[in-house]
Amino acid sequence: MSTSLQPSAPISSLTLTVMGSINLDITATANRLPSPGETVGGGVLRQQPGGKGANQAVAAARLAGSSRMVGAVGHDEAGQNLLSAMAAAGVDVHDVSRADAATGTALVLVDGEGENQIVVCPGANGAVNVDGVTFDDDEAVLCQLEVDQHVVLEAARRAKGFFALNAAPAMSLIPELLDRCDLVIVNETEYELIPALRHAPLVAVTYGGEGSAIFVDGERVAEAPAVRVTEIANTIGAGDAFCAALVLALRSGLExxxxxxxxxxxxxxxxxxxxxxxxxxxxxxxxxxTRSSLAAGSAATK
Incomplete structure (x- = not known):
């Protein structure tokens, strides 16, 4: 672990670098998801930027005004379009390399309730590395596991400031990587699938409609209820937006x-x-x- 959560800073002054996947999402939305061997008609097709890394970098830029992305895309039109979309959102893309592979692609099926099924074709994401990338002393770094875990470990070794890992998709973690994490973020399924997180110093777990919680050395020390949403359009980017927001909120000094x-x-x-x-x-x-709702909840418990 590299640094403390204690210092407070304005959101606009925080620097968040995200390293991870950049994908073109090809999404088909229908009333329901097909069963194996079944065809469901009436779908609507759309193409849009995606990838957990890019999603988190764009969310951070929209929340804090700017962010930086470390990743890779192909030399194809899709790669150029994804770079342009990130830059337009306020993401610094100078550390996104161009690889001799097709830009990563995700094939996504979404039903009328926002639930999804996803197949990822990593392509250029397999070429992500941190060669030539430097991190400032006070810079927060956020990674995921849609790129090679050894590359994530190298980023953790180089990060001088705050290092956060969204351990998704779930897999066994290299012990040194877990040791170097100041924060690990997972959903409840990932938390169950990665037993080593029970002993991690700081873990945030999301529970969908049940909200989220923080564990310190395996002990649940804080929680917050979910915000009720009646109309769900797409759940794909929600977890990534949560990750970016949580890192920025903690780094700003919020309890x-x-x-x-x-x-x-x-x-x-x-x-x-x-x-x-x-x-x-x-x-x-x-x-x-959320400040007033927290105050009301605190008063109600007294």
């Missing part, structure tokens, strides 16, 4: 429960948007919107 509540509110906004890289308000909006 655990308030940081979770703000990140939950960001995730709720994300599921209302059909895009995997949804439009979001500045993080200060979500922090202020």
């Amino acid at each position: 655990y429960s308030h940081a979770l509540a703000a990140a939950n509110a960001v995730g709720a906004d994300a599921v209302r948007d059909a895009s995997s890289q949804p439009a979001l308000k500045p993080l200060e909006h979500y922090i202020e919107a």
Whole structure:
């Protein structure tokens, strides 16, 4: 672990670098998902930017005003379009390399309730590396596991500031990588599938409609309820938006429960948007919107 959560800083002054996957999402939306061997008609097809890394970098830029992306795309039109989309959202893409492989692609099926099935073709994401990438002393770094875990480990070794890992998709973690994490973020299924997280210093777990919680050395020390959403358009980008928001909220000095509540509110906004890289308000909006509910909850327990 590299640094403390204690220092407080304005959101706009925080630097978040995201290393991870960049994909073209090809999404078919239908009333329901097909069973094996079944054809479901009446779908709507769309193509949009995606990939957990890119989703988190774009969310961070929209929440804090800017972010940086470390990743790889192909020399194809899809790669150029994805770079342009990230840059337009406020992401610094100078550390995104061009690989001799097709840009990563995700084939996504989404039903009328926002549930999804995804097949990922990694392509250029297999070429992601940190050669020539430097990290500042006060820079927060957020990674996931859609790129090679040994590359993630090398990023953790080089990160001088705060290092966060969204351990998705779930897999056994290299012990050194877990040791170097200041924060691990997972959903409840991933938490069950990675037993080593029971002993990690700081873990945030999301529970869908049941909200989220933070565990310190295996002990549940903070939680926040989910924000009720009646109309769900797409759940794909919600977890990624939550990750970016939580890292930024904690780095700004918010205490655990308030940081979770703000990140939950960001995730709720994300599921209302059909895009995997949804439009979001500045993080200060979500922090202020959840401040009164936290105060009310605290008063009710006295």
